[in-house]
Amino acid sequence: MPKILSIDGVSLAFGGLEVLSDISFDVNEGEIFAIIGPNGAGKTSTLNIINGFYRPKKGKVFFQGTDITHLQADKRAALGLGRTFQNIALYHGMSVLDNIKLGAHSHLKTGLISGLWYWGAAHKEEMALRKEIEKDIIDFLEIESIRNQSVSTLAYGLQKRVELARALAMRPKVLLMDEPVAGMNAEETEDMARFILDIKEERNITIVLIEHDMKMIMDISDRVLVLNFGYKLTQGSPREVQKHPDVIKAYLGQKKG
């Protein structure tokens, strides 16, 4: 499988605090790549480096073979790097549908003037977009019944699903997901895991995800990267990683003596 994303020797520091030290890994096209590690291991920082919220002190980030280390986050999003957040980042005053449409924002071609008056081309484009969203996203994620509700009235699990819908509306090639099932109950977790698998299989979208739910990680991911205190501990299939002595040590601590 060709690699779609490469992190090459990335280091990141906030002042004197070293957050990531010389991290390198590749993500293959069409796989589910999980990043795990104890709290403070640098998982979210790694995602932030990939989608451009942070600039690495050292090292490079490649997307489809091009160096994107110096691109601003919005440009990377336009290239096809989608993102969901650990703390839900939806627009609370707006309806579910409007939130999702906002995700498709960068695909609307009509500019300021025509967009301003909502006529002709802008209107047609909006209708086409709406159709696509209805079919490929709302039906797919089974949120038909709530599409016109305001997001702030929704249950937590549903909000997470709407956030995923918005990220999908961007038509990403790679989707970066920060703790997609954190705080969900068993049923919601199962639904989300199923959606993630479907996104990978039906749309061939590569997924990079951070998660603490080990059962889910082991069930759905193709490869797992383990970070600890900003260092790369190991990387491999879920089975290999689970048995790795350093991983057990990092998670459970070491017996004294």
Added chain:
Amino acid sequence: MDIFLQLIASGLLVGGIYALIALGFVLIYKATNIINFATGEFMMIGAYIFYSLTVYLKLSPYAGFPLVIVCAALLGTLVERLILRHMLGQPNISIIMVTIGLSSILLGIAEIIWGSDFRSLPPLFPRKPIIIGEVVLRSNLFYGFLMAIAVVVIFMLLFKYAKIGVAMRATANDQMAAFSMGINVKTMFTISWAFGTIAASLGGIIIGNIGGVQPTLGHIGLKIFPIVILGGLDSVGGAVLGGFIVGIVENLAGGYLDPYFHGGVKDLAPFVVLILILLIKPYGLFGTKEIERL
């Protein structure tokens, strides 16, 4: 009863004009979270530019307005790109100090260029007062109000429907999420400064047309704080309502209480109302409550 209606009516008109200036403040705060203490000076500069165009260059007001809009957009863009862009990520208090410094600089520049004399703008509107029933409204105030409300409505529609408005709202709501959806947040900052400066400048022309132009015109900007804090710093609708409340309270207090206290109550009253409302609703009437989820 007559005097009451009269005070309410002129309060409403003044309030509409305040709403426009408050909008200039809110547009910037909403997208960038910067409290712009130079809003009043942006008004004053806008009024002086209009004065120069119509008096020195003898242009008609119809040419003056669009030119002021262009100049204001340029001024806002320059201030953002040259000064505030470099303050990104600095503590809020430093950024506020920068805007306070900016207000002094603009005041100084205005005194250097135009002097501190009082100037009158050329008449913009018909002189005949508007009479509705027993209420008499000054024509400057009445037409100024109509203009201010028209500009506010345009901005509100822009915010609600245009792609750029939606992108600005998204930026205001959550910068990280906006970035991750392909919105160029830095461009949105520049645009919001341009918009905010345009709104303040137009407000400055309307105020200057009523009371004349002086470098200290910007002090009216101080009244904007009770208005925007009352409405909630980031709410456009709240700014409009806050404008009306302050306009009416100020007029009623001025009309009924000033005769007993040798004046001054008019300026004090909005702040009393402000404190009362903040005691009950600390985020203003329509402000976003800050919720940090960890």
